[in-house]
Structure formats: C-alpha cells, structure tokens
Amino acid sequence: MASESMNAKQARNQCTKGKRQQHQQIKNRSSVSDGDGEDSFIFEAHEAWKDFHESLLRFYENGELCDITLKVGSKLISCHKLVLACVIPYFRAMFLSEMAEAKQTVIEIRDFDGDAIEDLVKFVYSSRLTLTVDNVQPLLYAACILQVELVARACCEYMKLHFHPSNCLAVRAFAESHNRIDLMDMADQYACEHFTEVVECEDFVSVSPQHLHKLLSSSDLKIDNEKQVYNAAIKWLLANPQHHSKWLDETLAQVRLPLLPVDFLMGVVAKEQIVKQNLKCRDLLDEARNYHLHLSSRAVPDFEYSVRTTPRKHTAGRPVVLMVGRKCWRPGPGIGLHSGIG
Template sequence: MPYVPSPPQRNDSLPSYSRTAPPIPPAPVKRNSFQHKLRPASEIYYSVSRASSASLRKMAYDKALERPGSADSASMSSCPIFTHEVKTLFRDSFKTLLEFYESGHLCDVELKVGDKSFKCHRTVLACASLYFRAMFTSEMAESKQGVVTIYDIDENAMEKLIRFVYTSKISLTTDNVQSILYASSILQIEAVAQACCDFMKTHLHPSNCIDVRNFAEQHNRVELMKTVDEYILDHFLEITGSPDFKNMPVNLLERLVSSPDLHVETEEQVYDALMAWVNHDAEARGEHLPGLISHVKLALMDPTFLMEKVETAELIKKNHDCRDYLDEAKYYQMSLVSLVPDVKVTPRTCPRKAYAGVLFCVGGRGASGDPFKSTECYDVRRNKWFDVAQMHTRRRHVGVCSVNGLLYAVGGHDGTEHLSSGEVFDPKTNKWKEIHPMATFRRGIALASLGGPIYAVGGLDDSTCFSTVERYDILTDSWSSVASMTTPRGGVGIASLKGHIYAIGGNDGTSSLDKCERYDPYLNKWTPIGSMNKKRAGAGVAVLYGAIYVVGGFDDNSPLDSVERYDPKSDTWSVVNGMLCCRGGVGLDALGGKLYAVGGHDGSNYLNSVEAFDPITDTWTVMRGIQQFRAGAGVTACDSVLKNLRKVVRNTSERLQFLIGLVQY
C-alpha cells in the first residue's frame, strides 16, 4: 500500500483532546497557618492568573464533554446560567425592516392594489396578517409569485395597513376609518379592525349611526353593532328626525321598537315614528305594518290620541291585525275604569323603562341600629341605584308615597324619639322640603294616595298600636282625622285600588295579623275583607295590574318569603311564587310592569339585595342591590323622568364640589 501522508494541521484548530473525564484533583493538604511562608506579591499574582486561566480552560473543556443523561451533565446542572436579553432588539430590528421596505432592499414580494404597488417582505406581512400567512404558507399560486394582485381594497387603506405592520402605528380619521376597517377585516389584521371599531364608537352621531350600524353588520362586528344599537335606543327621537331614518332596514326598526329599553317619553312618539317610516313608501312597506304595530303599546296611549289619530289612520283601518291590536288597547283602557272585566296582561301593556318612572328607597336602618336619612333612586334601564339628596331627618319605619311626581316621607323614628313630622322631595330640584306634621307621633306607619289627598294609616309607638288614620291635604298643607280602622295595626301595609284604600296585616300589639280591611272615602268607613293565608307584619304591599300583592314580612316567629295576591272581585287571596329569600321589613312597589322587593331582614342579617317579580312569567329575578343594607325603609315608585333627575343630581354634586373647593381655597 502506498504511503499516504497525514493532512496538515491548521494552527487555528482546537487541540484534539481525548474524550475522557478530567482527573479528580487530590484533596488539599491541611497546613498549620504558621507553616505558610510569605511570598512576593508578583509570585502570588502570577500563580493566581495561571490558576484562573487553567480554570477557564477546564470549564470550556468540561462543557465540550457534556452529554445529555451523563454524570457530567448531571453535575453541571446545578451551575448558574446567565441569560442576556436585549429588550430593544425587536424595535431596532423593525426599524431596520422599515428602512428596507422604504428603500426596497431584500423585498421578496410585490403587492399590486389599484394603481399602486408595494414591495414588501413576506415574513413581515405574514406575522401581522392571517390572510397573508395563509397565502404565503400554503400551496396557493400566490405563495410562489413575485407579484400578487389584491382586489376590492382601497389602495390608500392598503398603504396605511402595510406601514402599520412595519411600525405598529396607524392614523384613523372619520374619512378613512370605514375603508381601513373593511381592508383590515379582509386581511384579518384584527388589531387594526378593533381600533377602527373603538374609533367609530366614540364618533357616533344621530346623523351617522344608522350607516355605521349597517356597515358593522356587513362585516359582522358584533361589539360595534351592540354599541350602535344601544346608542340608537338612547337617541331614538333625535334619529327619527334624520333623513337616514326613513331608509332604516325593517329588521333593525322592528328590533328597536320591540325593546323595553327604547328611550321615548310617550308611546305616541313610537307610533308617529313608525307611521312616518311606513308612509315613506306605503306601497312597499305596508306589509310590514302589522309586525311593527304589534310592538307598539297602544293600550298605554292617551285615549284621545288613540281614538282620533290611530283609529282613523287608513293603513290601520285596512288591516285586520292592526284593528285587533287597536281593540285590545280599547278593552284594556276600559278595564282600568271597571267598564269591562280585566283583560289578559301582555308585553303590550307593560310600559317601557324610559317612561315607567323611578323607584325610591327612603330611610330605614342597618346593623348599627341608627336610622338613615339617605335616599337611593333606581335606574331601571341601567339596573343601577344612585344617591339623591338626603332627608332633613333620619327615619326608620317611615311611611312613603308619591303624588303628582313628588315623593312624601312621613313619621318614623329618628333613633331617639318617634316622629310626627314629614317632608316632600321634588326630583326636578333634588331637594327635600318640610311639610306640616301629623297629630300623632308614630313609626311603622303606611302612606297611600287616593284621589289627591294622602292617608297616613296605623303605626305604633313604644306602648300603643294605632288604628287611627289622618288625611293630608296637599294644597292647604294640613292634616285632618278620618274614620279609624276596626283593628289597631302597627307595621301595616296599605294600597289604593279603584277608589278604595286597603289595610293589609300588621300587628295589633299582641300578634301579627292575617286580617285585612278596606276604606271607602265616600262613606268614611272601614269594612273587613278576606283574610290572608298567613299572618304578617312589616310586609311589602303594592298594586299591579288590578291586583294587590303582599310579600314577606314577619309572622310571630320569623321573616317570610311567601307571596300572596288579592283579587278584589272575588275577595280572595291566592298564593303565588315565593321570593328567593325571606324578607321582613321589606319595601315593595310596582315599576314598569314588575314588582320590586327591596332590602329587609332575613332573620340574621340586614339585606341590600333586590329582586323583581314578573307576573307574566310568575318568576322572581335578582336585580342590582341597593348601596346600604337596610330594613324598615320606605319604597315607592314615582312618575319622574329619570334622565332629568340624573342631570339635576349631577349638577347639584358639581355645585357642591365647587363650594367645597372654594372653602378649602
């Protein structure tokens, strides 16, 4: 065999160490500290340097010998690992990529959009756009093409989106936001699409909201659709005056008028808006009228408007379904004055939240035992409670009622003594004003209005339960006595219905009562009526759809969750679905076709929870709770425009903050 010379070895090659484990150094020899000899500093320096250099070479050698699962690897796993991170690298890299894009360097694809073309980097596009990622990583023809044509996208919007993927910045205006939203939706650049939606939400106006709603629906932007729908519900009356309203799609219009959250002041406004929309093209839109009218609450309109405007409309007269809805409304209104038997309750007889009124919770007491003078108001559209002006006096077990849009609070206990005083709250000014006091000091009193005057019924002090009744004349600001009840009743509940006042339950000083009685103001006489199924005092009582409901209260031992309904025609009580928890000292009133049970005591704790009863479904639903845990509060609904009340409260708060600032200054 001929001689083959070995290949020359390069000077820069690493030495070929044998792959053997390094030798274990011998154990250090123990020396007496006195045996050490002093060495020159230079000798120490050079020996340390040689040792350090050898240690570094040994670490590199040992690292080269590491193998997964080996003993050497296991021994090295406990060694510290240093990770260096340059947090600005990605920004610097994208700055460089932007420079490459602007100069056309290293670009590997050209996008043609309209009359413009853009040289880009596939990787950058694929990182930001799911559309391009799918295009460039699949077997599509475009994945191998140097020039790719994009159709149906505005070239200016495309240019802004390309710069966005290189810079993460994009400028939105009212002129370009729709084209950019369209392009970003097609190219699946969700960050930009969401930014466009957020921008459009903040620039909604009655003149553009319908167009925005249609655009959002075309691109399936669900959150934007929801926001625009809420805006249209809040600004319906303003939108009906815009030219775009008459071009609103019928499905959107029907969705709006069927909503209980539609913000209108009267149902007549809804009817006028619908008829204007239909009459814009009566021949084509007439077929939609029955479906639209089915959501209008004709029964809640003014009788004169119903007879003179609705009944005489040609489109209504020609349609059988519309005439049926009109007849339903007539019968409902006649049932309110007992001209015909009660009719069935339907969603068309439930008022919309915007004009249903507001609910007030007044006074009461909590776990500390001290009575409150705070007043909370319920926003039924937003399911939220907010504070209004406080009373002048603390009051627990106070009687409350509303008359002509004003809230009256009378009697109660202030924590020290029983009260005969009263005060009235005006939602238009957010102020309380004192009224003339009653003749009797009492708590556990109940108030009701009947034909104008206010009646203060029953109550108790520390020694007596009262059967006496006083009547307050609003015009003269004076009290007078009327016939007393047949039974003393502290913690009584009362309701006014079809010309009579009903006194429900209470406590006669010995035990809770199931007995009830009725007052006739013309005869000035109380007459017993049918007894409840359970004894109860401190119960909530309210009228809804021609029936009296009584909820919760205390029997002689504990709080109750049971609910009963009284039919004045048959003079009988029937049990309905009970509340979700026991409530003694609960406040109750009807608002927007539902009953609201507020606060109370469950036998262990004061409550701030609220639940609402729907008579159509016979169910209770948990609502937003009041801010204070309280029982013995007065709860009543009041005919007041919530939007105006919120504005007055806000202005009052701003003035107060201003005055506080002046004092501090």
C-alpha cells in the first residue's frame, strides 16, 4: 500500500511539473516585453466573435433585452439600439442626435416595405440576406435610404444577373431615382448590347429624353446598321409629340444620318413629316447628303467630319456600299468611311 501511495504521489508531482513547464513554454513563446523587464501575455480569442454574434442573433429572435421597436405599417420589429447603430448609419445618426426619436422606445418608419425592413434588420444580426425577384427592389430602396451600402451593392449585382430587355429600362430609371450610378451603368450596358430587343419593349417609348439620347449616342450599340437607330428614334418621337418642341432635333442628332444609305435618306428620312417641318432636322439631313457627295469625289467645301460620320463599334468593320447617282462606291478592305481624311 505504501508503495502504491508513493507511486501516485510521484505521478502527481511529475504531472504538476509538466504543466508548469508547458505554461512556461507558452509564456515564453507569447510574451511581450513592456520595456521594464516584465513580460505581458496577450490573449486573443478570435472565435469569441462568432459566439458574440450568435448570442446577439438569439437575443433578437427571442425578443430578449430589446430596447427599441421599429413600427413599419402594421409590422412591429423589436431589436437593439446598439446593434442597429453599429451597422446602419441612418440609425447611428438618429440615436446619437438630439432628435426626439433618440429617446423613444417605438420608432415609426413610414414609406417603407415592412418585410424589407425586417429582412434588413435580420441582416444586421446575421450578416445573411436572401434576395429574390420579389424583394430586391424594396430592399434596395430601404438600403439606399438607410445607407446600408453592403446590401445596396448586393441588390445591384442581383438585379444585373436578372436583366432582361423588358425590365432593364425600368431598372435603370429606378437606379437613377436613387442615384445608383453603378446600377445605371450596368443597365445602360445591357440595353446597348440588346438594343434591338429593348426597342421592341413597351418601356422604350416611356424613357426620358435624356436617357434616350444617352442610349442613341452610344458607340456601343449592338446593331446591324444605322437604320435601326433611326427607326428607334422615330418610334420614340411619334409616341411623344409633347417633346417635339424641345427635343425633336436633338433626338435626331443622336442618329448618325450620314451613315444611312442614300436611298434610305431620300426615300424615308427626307419624307418623314416631323423631319420636313423642322429646320434643324433639315440641316442634319443636308449634312448627311454632303457626306455622301464628299465621298463621291465631289468635294464639299468646308465639310467637317463629326461623331455622326463615325461608324459605331459593331458596324465599323462591315463593308458599306454607297450609291451616288448611278455610281457605286465600296470602301476597300480595312478602309473606313472617312479614311485618308485628316
């Protein structure tokens, strides 16, 4: 019995000694000198942040320790001021201000979709968000107003993935109303790439004059020929007579009339009533005629090349046949319509 007791005591002493040595090794590896000869140990538990977030989420889901309620329509959302202030700049500014809402326990938020605000609050706690075609627009609206940029960017990327000729113009208008330049650029790029399909959709005639001009003036339009751009411009103009007094000639100026075939210029454009009745439109038609005359070796004095005489990217490499009188002129291989000038 004495021998067993002695063995047990020795084992305990050896274990204690081993732990002291292990502790000393850890201390030596992780210690930082403070300059006074004393060592300090810095312990960082990175996994504690996960536990912290999970605890906050449980408090939110169970309605525990909540100190603020958001009222959106008939929906009541109980949450925590500190958590909202950490992630949502709008609430941070509100709670740190002298506004009356800073001291209220119930804050009514108007003109928002209740489900969107609830989804946004859940994101604050969980860092997770499910986007769908049904909730992305109200979520983007809420994220823009409440200044949650992470969510706003995610919504923009989701919308980009779901662009269609039938919705890209409406999405672009929505983006413009909230000053989302990134989404506007995405929508414009898509509209240029699918221009002929977009023109056939009902939203096309409802775009603003400014947006129409941005589209029609783009060198990135994916088209077969300039006729498609002219037809799109006329379609919009005929559907919007209220804009003729201010925007008629500016709209036609976005079409590169000089790049239209002569027979189309004379047989279609020159006979269009709204073109014939507008002096500035007739000037644009004259510019196109002079361009063709200039290319036919009948040099036109003081003729100036412009954006309208420059082919768009998707048509620049295609052969063009220009008919002047009974003569046919065809650019040679690799020769642009205004090569040799300048």
